[in-house]
Amino acid sequence: MHIATWNVNSIRARLDHLLAWLGQHPELDVVCLQETKVTDPEFPVVAIADLGWHCAFYGQKTYNGVAILSRRPLEAISPGFRSVLGAMPGTEVDAWDEQKRLLGATIDGYRILNLYVPNGSAVGSEKYAYKLAWLDLLHKYLQQLDIQSQPWVVVGDFNVAFTDLDLHDPRDREQKIMATDAERQAWQRVLDLGFLDSFRLFTPEGGHYTWWDYRGGALRRNHGWRIDYILISQGLRERAIACTIDPLPRRWAGPSDHTPVILHLKNGEQEAAP
């Protein structure tokens, strides 16, 4: 099982890159996308189906939007917080689901959760408060579920650098978004539910990034951040073989500012032998 995540920054603008990348990676089983920026009727199902992929998508005009592509059919597709938190009084789930940032599906017995975490704009802003509250809601969402009952893979653009190894320059990190203590603590509470950062199981050193600003020659100077992650539930640790960042799409002409991350898992018992 090979699962990837990629913030494409508009699936319309990046369709050629996506299709080319899928063509170059026949090993992939599941690809989770963020910032598709299209409504569901606008999602390019045909172009993707032509390459042999099923897909589930949950989008809106201009902003946000998430999608899951899969070689095999997707089951138990659950868009937004609603499916899990809808019954909880006082959570105002409908308001939280106005921004399309969360999509779940089950594929081959793996529960996949694809996230596009709010950016937060600037420390102390309304959007920053929204980001922290959104992460609290994600914690509530995952708390409702039995993480031990089936293999869980939580992926996406998390918009937080977990540690100082995950950004090129950690100085003054409390003054800018993505590496403040509050953001890290909000994510730590989620991890403490029983998730592992699969990339760090294999790569202890810093200097590995998934996002480089378009501005200021950030890519050329390798001024990057690792903000795209693939988390696995504890039970999957023994099946994890590797988690790698593919730096190539970020170097193509007209790129997304993010580059994909891929998790390699050994086949479990519930999967048929090839």
Place this chain on the structure above:
DNA sequence: ATGGCGAGAGGATCTCGA
């Protein structure tokens, strides 16, 4: 300190991202 680049909306020049 600010903007720097790119996408979308809309039809010039905004907002937003991270």
